[in-house]
Amino acid sequence: MPRKSTLSKGLAVAFAVLAVSAIGGMVSMMIVFKIQTSNLTMTERPTEPTTTLAPPPVMRLPRSLIPERYEILVHPHFYSRIVEEVNVTTPNQTLFFNGSSTVYFRCHQPTKYIFLHSFELSVSPLLVTDRDENGQLKVTSYQHHDDESDFLEIELEENLKTDGNYSLSLYFEGEISEYLQAMYVSRYTETNFDSVNETIEERFLVATNLEPTSARRLFPCFDEPDMKxxxxxxxxxxxxxxALSNTLQQSSxxxxxxxxxxKFFSTPKMSSYLLAFTISEFQAMDSPTxxxxIKTYARPEAIAAGHTQYAAGITAKILEFYEGHFELQYGFQHLGQVALPDLEPLAMENWGLITYQEGALLYEEGVSSLLHKEVITTIIAHELAHQWFGNQVTMKWWNEVWLNEGFATYMSYLAVNHAEPSFQITEKLIMDDLHAAFEEDALLTSHPLSAPPNDVQTTGEILGMFNAISYSKGAMVLRMLANYVGEKAFDDGIRAYLKTHRGENVEPNDLWDFIENARNAKSQYKVSDIMEYxxxxxxYPVITINTTSGAIxxxxxxxxxxxxxxxxxxxxxTFTTNISGLNNVWLDKKGPVKMEEFISKKGEWILANVNATGYYRVNYNLENWERLLWQLETNPSRxxxxxRGQLIDDAFNLARAKQVDVTLALNSTRFLRKETAYLPWESAVRNLEYFILMFDRSExxxxxQLYLRHQVEELYNxxxxxTDSSTIPDDHSLQHNQITAIEVACSSLLPDCVEMVTEKFADWMDTNDTNKIHTNLRSxxxxxxxxxxxKKEWEFAWEKFQSSTDTSEKDQLRKALSCTKQTWLLNRYLSYTLDPDKIRLMDATSTINLIAQNAAGQALAWNFIRAHWDYFSQGDAASLVMGVTRRFSTQFELQELIRFKDNTEMNGAYRATLQAIEQTQxxxxxxxxxxxxxxxxxxxETAHLE
Structure with missing residues (x-):
């Protein structure tokens, strides 16, 4: 039987399983059997094996059997509305589902064993049929493997024959998850009006999220990406x-x-993790013709209020861009996208039915930040790119998931710039991904983009691949390649790659061959040779250039x-100087080697990795560093x-790696007093955050803090x-920097800033419902x-959080509640993450991480997650470990972390815990x-400011 889930206090009564549900289950079984097996003669249920079966394959399915088609019937026993009945003490809700499936497969190698995946399902093998002979084969035994393989093994009396066509029909039962896994339950509220009263009623829905290995939790299947x-x-x-699914409704x-x-039309040939469905009372908004x-689905209130309007419009623009850019049509004539109240990732690219967290899709004019449109557009662009990279052309195994995620990230830069050119955020998106990748990839516990397959076998190891390496480093390496071969050759190669391998599974060399063929001119190095590194x-490397000798x-x-x-x-x-243009050279040795190009003339500085197109850091001799810093302080626009942002990032991280003196990194921030551009400030603030994390509990x-207050004062002014009049600049980049100015000024206790936020918040508290704070500045x-x-401010924010129906506003308030310096309030807030009535399960991890960012909450959060690990490890456990341990910098904390790893079932957080240990050391x-x-x-630096 499936693992029994622990019901939250708020749902314990609502989700109690009625005694009579067994009767409903039998009725459902009869419906299932009638539809699915009406033409079959079923054998008796075989006994559990009493002898040891043949040695199973190690973690991966054998390739002796290849699936071709599934016919699946699923019956979730849930109500979308709770109905209180007279003389019935328990509401009419249950988390039970059952169903049946038939998988048609071809035998490629003689075998009498059928291996497929099944996890937390009660399964009854019904029938194995020889489709060629129209005969039934005897099943002698079956068993679930009690290990991390999740194998269901079925033994037949006789061998299946090479090139034979067979089918396996099964009946299964399971539980709808409360932990946002596989098929899960979600809830929301709906406001109803009549002539007298306004009532708020609770509604329920079910949705699926099967990536990477949860299809096996829904029905027994060959749950590997190349088993399309x-x-x-x-x-x-x-x-x-x-009901919605990947394809349109065929009949009802x-x-x-x-x-x-x-019943839905058949899908194209696709991987099991892309199957999806939802059952709800949602309504739809159509996109422009x-x-x-394209239909965008959401809660009826959100549709009526127009909160899906922005997403519906921008989706059409992005999809049209991709079809033109790839010269290959999207795979369907329809596209559904659903704004779900609960979803573990921000979004999931199910082919034909993309699911999103509400906050990633809904936009409310006058409440949502204008900058939130950037988030929505970027996420939609990422998921739509997957309709080609991942859905039509898929990696062979999860060790190369970057072929999905790296491409979707890279392509989103192009799509966002096309759909919303006024945002001008391509540089911001690139730098965000570059620095996220750099941070994680500077640890010995990192991994290659294409990890060895044997290192990625279990579900936990697969989940560990969904990180900044696959997403952000993947995008940066592709950007570097496009810059090297030229965008035209890169794009032509991608188009040929997609057309040739449509419907197939691929490895990186399949891609490199097409890009190589698209290049017109011969080059010193082949694409495959470069990308192998x-x-x-x-x-990644750091290159060190001595501009006096030219050694590199x-x-x-x-x-x-x-x-x-x-x-x-x-x-x-790539490099430039203050007296010459752009140049290119290759470094193909460890070095040092002498390159005349890097010998500077008198008064000349050399700047390498122009526009950060390469995935590497740059260090210089001290004289060149000083010339570059002088340029930043005198005329930074040169x-x-x-x-300007990357120089700061390189300096600080080289200092963290003890390759330059830490004072050089600090000196790189002096020019910021006169800087108004966002990227340099973002780089400095992010890097100084590490200093704050390490030292905000010391003298x-x-x-x-005084230095930061002095540096940010002119930017704030x-x-x-x-800011005082609650208005914003027209330029999106400056809108971001306005927020940075307030954040740095207030956190460093600049009096004008603290007075401003206090007055604006107090004015809102006094007027209660009239919020005059600009939507960009609210967070x-x-x-x-x-x-x-x-306490007064915190409880006002909490009351507003509870009463707000706007997803964006709730998210901003949820973050704000973690900012209090009162430890007892933070402790209370942590306890709320255990109650889905207060903090949704999908928000629990990010809420705890926000509390841990607060110096007053870090130790509280660390103790809290250890005390409740069984609950929180069901979600994004890796992110939780990395977030809560960011401040660790003592031997005591290191020993606690090691004990935690040694004494805890880490699930998908094992790699993240090793990284946290290394980072703490x-x-x-x-x-x-x-x-x-x-x-x-x-x-x-601050002596004169006292």
Whole structure:
């Protein structure tokens, strides 16, 4: 039987399973059997095996049997509405589902064993049929493997024959999940009005999320990405609800007064993780007319209020862009996208039925931040790119999931820029991904883009691949390749790759061959030779240039300065100087090698990796560093904007790796007092955050805070008139920096800022429903006002969070509640994450991580997740471990973390925990070596400010 789920207090009564549900189950079984097996003669149920079966394959399915088609019927026994009946003490809700499936497969190698996946399902093998002979085969035994393989093994009396066509029919039962896995239950509220009263009623829906290995939780299947097949789904659901799936409805029929059946058209051949369905009372908004019929589904209130209007419009633009850019049509004539109240990832690219968290799709004019449109557009662009990269052309195995996620991330830059050119955020998106990848890839516990297949076998290991390496590094490596071969050759190669391998599974070399063929000119290096370095090796290099001698060498960049690595890369280097244009060279040796191009003339600086097109860091001799920093302080516009940010990032991270003195990194922030552009400020604030995390519990923090207050003062004043009057700049980049100015100024206790947020929040509290704070500024003002306030401000924010029906507003308030400095309030807030009535399960991890970012909440959060690990490990456990341990910098914390790893079932957080241990070890050493130097530097810089 499936694992019994633990019901939350708020749902314990509502989701109690009635004793009479067994009767409903039998009725459902009869419906299932009648539809699915009416033409079959079923054998008796075989006994469980009494002898040891043949040795099973190790973790991966054998290729002796290949599925071709599934016919699936699923019956979730849930109500979309709770109905209280007279003389019935328990509501009419249950989390039970059952169903049946027939999988048609071909035998490629003689065998009498059928292996497929099944997890937490009660399964009865019904019938194995020889489709060629139209005969029934005897099943002698079957068993579920009690290990991480999730295998269901069925033994036959005789061998299946090579090239034979067979089918396996099964009946299965399971439980609808409360943990946002496989098929899960979600709930929302609906406001109803009559002539007298306004009532708020609870509604329920079910949805699926099967990536990467949860299809086996829904029905027994060959649950590996290269086991593609056609799926035909039938869903039995309550009368009054509406079912959606990957394809359009083929037919629908009423079964009785309670149940109806919806059958969907067959899907194209696809991987099992892409199968999806929802059952709800949602309504739809149509997108503007295009070749594809696009419908956006959401709660009826959200549809009526027009909250799906922005997403519906932008989706059509992006889909049209991709069809033109790839010169290949999207696979269907329709596209459904659903805004779900609960979903574990931000979105999931199910082919033909993309699901999103509400906050990733809904936009409310006058409430949502204008900048939230950037988030919505970027997420939609990512998921639509998957309709080609992942859905039509799929990686062979999860060790190369970057072929899905890296491409979707990279292509989203192009699509967002096309759909919303006024945003001008391509550079921001690129730098965000570059730095996310750099941070994770500088650890010895990182992994290659194309990890060895044997390292990615279990579900936990597969989940560990969905990280910044696959998404962000994948995108950065593709961007570097496009810059090297030229965008035209890159795009032509991609188009040929997609057309040739449509419907297939691929490996990276399939891609490199097409890009190589698209290049017109011969080159020094083949694409496959270059990319071998960047995809099969973990990490990335730092190149060091001596502009006096022209010597240059490369080294594996690692935060752990004592680590030894012999890795080298084939590196395309772009560089410029203050007196010459753009140049290109290759570094193909460890070095040092002498390159005349890098010998600077008198007064000349050299800047390498122009616009950060290469996935590497750059270090220089001290003289060149000083010339670059002088340029930043005197006329920063001479240095490209992306490099103004990247110079800061390189300096700080080289200091963390002990390759430059930490004072050089700090000196790189001096020019910011006169800087108004967003990217340099973002880079400085993000990197100084590491210093704050390491030292905000020590005497270093006082002078550091004073320095930041002094540096940000002019930036804050640059926006002051707009901020005070709750207006914003027209330029999106400046809108981001206005928020940065408020965040840094208030957190460093600039009096004008603290007074501003306090007054604006107090004005809202006084007028209650009249919120005059600009939507762009609400998140940062809410947070800083709660931080500056006490119980009254926190409880006002909590009341607004509970009463708000707008997803964006709730998200901003949820973040603000973590900003209080009152530990007892933070402790209360942590306890709320255990109650889905207060904090939705999908928001629990990010809420705890937000609390852990707060110096007053870090230790509370660490103790809390350990005490409730069984509950929280059902979600994004890896993110939770990394978030809560970011401040760890003592031996005591390291030992606690190691004990946690050794004594806990880590699920999908094992790799993240190893990374957290490594980062803590690096932090301990770095703090020990830099404490005194930092204290001296900040005290010297702020001596005149006291």
């Amino acid at each position: 097949a056609v799926f035909q789904l039938t869903v039995i659901h309550r009368v009054g609800t509406f 029929s009423i079964l009785d007064e309670d149940w109806k059946s919806t 295009s070749r594809v019929n 960047w995809t099969t090796q973990m990490g 060498y490369q080294k594996h960049f690692l935060y752990n300065s004592s680590a030894v690595s012999s890795l080298t890369w084939l590196i395309p280097i 240095i490209p904007l992306m490099n 270093v923090y006082g002078p550091m 640059f926006f002051k008139n707009q 940062v003002i809410y947070c800083q006002a709660v931080a500056a306030g006490g 690096v932090n301990i050493q770095w703090v020990k070596e830099n404490h005194d130097t930092l204290l001296e530097w900040f005290e010297r």
